[in-house]
Amino acid sequence: MLSQEDNALLTRVGPGTPMGTLMRQYWIPALLSSELPKPDCDPVRVMLLGEPLIAFRDSQGRVGLIQNHCPHRGASLFYGRNEEGGIRCVYHGWKFDVSGRCLDMPNEPPESDFKHKLRARAYPCVERGGVVWTYMGPRKDPPPLPDLEANQLPEGQYEVTAVMRECNWLQALEGDIDTSHAGFLHWGAIDPEEVEPDTFLRYAVENRAPRYAVVDTEYGAMYGAYRPAKPGYLYWRIAQFLFPFYTQPPEKVLGRRAGTRAWVPMDDTHTLYIGMFQTGIGHQSYRRHPLEGQYPPSYRMVRPEVLPNTTDWFGRFRMKDNAANDYGIDRAWQRTTSYTGIGGIFLEDQAVTESMGPIYDRSQEHLGTADVMIIRVRRRLLAAVRRLMQEGTVPPGVDQPEVYRVRSGGILLPEGADWIAATESLRQAYVEHPESTWARP
Ligand code: FES
Numbered sequence: 001m002l003s004q005e006d007n008a009l010l011t012r013v014g015p016g017t018p019m020g021t022l023m024r025q026y027w028i029p030a031l032l033s034s035e036l037p038k039p040d041c042d043p044v045r046v047m048l049l050g051e052p053l054i055a056f057r058d059s060q061g062r063v064g065l066i067q068n069h070c071p072h073r074g075a076s077l078f079y080g081r082n083e084e085g086g087i088r089c090v091y092h093g094w095k096f097d098v099s100g101r102c103l104d105m106p107n108e109p110p111e112s113d114f115k116h117k118l119r120a121r122a123y124p125c126v127e128r129g130g131v132v133w134t135y136m137g138p139r140k141d142p143p144p145l146p147d148l149e150a151n152q153l154p155e156g157q158y159e160v161t162a163v164m165r166e167c168n169w170l171q172a173l174e175g176d177i178d179t180s181h182a183g184f185l186h187w188g189a190i191d192p193e194e195v196e197p198d199t200f201l202r203y204a205v206e207n208r209a210p211r212y213a214v215v216d217t218e219y220g221a222m223y224g225a226y227r228p229a230k231p232g233y234l235y236w237r238i239a240q241f242l243f244p245f246y247t248q249p250p251e252k253v254l255g256r257r258a259g260t261r262a263w264v265p266m267d268d269t270h271t272l273y274i275g276m277f278q279t280g281i282g283h284q285s286y287r288r289h290p291l292e293g294q295y296p297p298s299y300r301m302v303r304p305e306v307l308p309n310t311t312d313w314f315g316r317f318r319m320k321d322n323a324a325n326d327y328g329i330d331r332a333w334q335r336t337t338s339y340t341g342i343g344g345i346f347l348e349d350q351a352v353t354e355s356m357g358p359i360y361d362r363s364q365e366h367l368g369t370a371d372v373m374i375i376r377v378r379r380r381l382l383a384a385v386r387r388l389m390q391e392g393t394v395p396p397g398v399d400q401p402e403v404y405r406v407r408s409g410g411i412l413l414p415e416g417a418d419w420i421a422a423t424e425s426l427r428q429a430y431v432e433h434p435e436s437t438w439a440r441p
């Protein structure tokens with residue numbers, strides 16, 4: 001449970017709010033490179049941390065993220081002409097480059113030097129791994145980008161996907177650090193007998209009430225959720241929260257390359273999920289490891305459909321099934337082989353987190369022992385935001401890109417093993433672990 005004050009502190013991200021100020025210390029994944037497919041292409045409306053911005057790719061291919069309202073008299077630069085190295089407002093022709101410099105003010109007399117005195121608010125952008133990153137913070141020289149392995153793969157070896165979720169960023173993120181829901185929401189209708197013995201999935205559906213160990217880390221927090229496995233062993237699911245809004249769920253075998261999921265606040269009630277993965281390990285394109293266990297034949301995998309983007313502020317990466325049609329719930333299916341009747345793991349997560357309301361009032365919740373990671377992450381965020389506000393302390397990870405070099409995943413450890421020491425090297429990114437890749441213990 002959180003007080004309404006703390007709930008507001010964590011969930012509000014607009015300009016000038018404490019959490020918005022914390023997030024602005026970091027580079028932020030703002031949009032996908034593919035949304036701006038070529039030089040001088042159509043601009044895109046991007047709502048980010050409650051600020052309406054216009055993204056454009058100039059004639060040289062550089063990406064700009066500029067204030068929506070033209071600094072002259074406020075016409076939207078979305079309608080601008082994106083041409084010859086800048087975006088030109090169609091109202092009176094003022095033109096701005098990706099850095100916000102005013103290049104032209106054609107309705108002023110030629111001798112006027114007004115254009116040299118004026119700048120549009122524009123945030124620096126960097127493209128990496130299919131993602132356009134932006135820095136909206138106070139520093140003249142931005143900090144380094146976080147060293148996330150999944151965003152640092154060579155061209156052709158990565159996938160990025162995006163989906164908008166219509167709720168606050170924190171309740172979306174909290175679904176990712178709450179492993180016990182998987183045994184119900186996603187796997188609740190799976191009969192353990194249908195799953196191959198001695199696999200992660202079998203252990204997970206045989207015991208749906210794991211115990212948790214949680215630790216603070218330099219980059220945020222880590223949990224290990226454990227339950228009995230084969231005799232003498234525990235099955236550990238180890239997963240990460242990384243400041244300010246990243247997760248690495250324990251989807252794979254620990255030691256394999258992990259994807260990273262970003263829950264980027266568009267505003268207080270809309271969140272852009274950006275998933276960064278190695279090609280072939282994202283979602284359902286993934287070839288399962290023998291240790292993970294196959295879903296039984298009765299388990300219907302559905303790939304939820306994302307609608308084509310519109311130009312609306314909230315028209316990017318919407319799901320076809322949504323609250324308006326109760327996420328396509330199929331009650332007959334729910335009575336038989338699906339726990340939810342809702343198609344696909346991602347859509348199930350979408351449905352429950354959106355159903356909590358746009359910003360859940362956490363003074364109404366009743367947390368149990370399975371919520372220990374959620375409690376820890378909130379505590380970490382609250383402490384960081386208070387230290388930033390009161391003492392100006394830079395929050396975790398901003399100046400330590402290397403702390404983001406981590407992985408997540410599942411592993412069998414002998415009972416009594418020290419889970420942190422035993423997994424230290426397996427949790428390191430950029431390290432090959434052939435022993436954990438396909439071999440069974
Ligand atoms: S409002 Fe943009 S040029 Fe006048």
Ligand SMILES: [Fe+2]
Nearest residue numbers: 175182186349
């Ligand atoms: Fe889930």
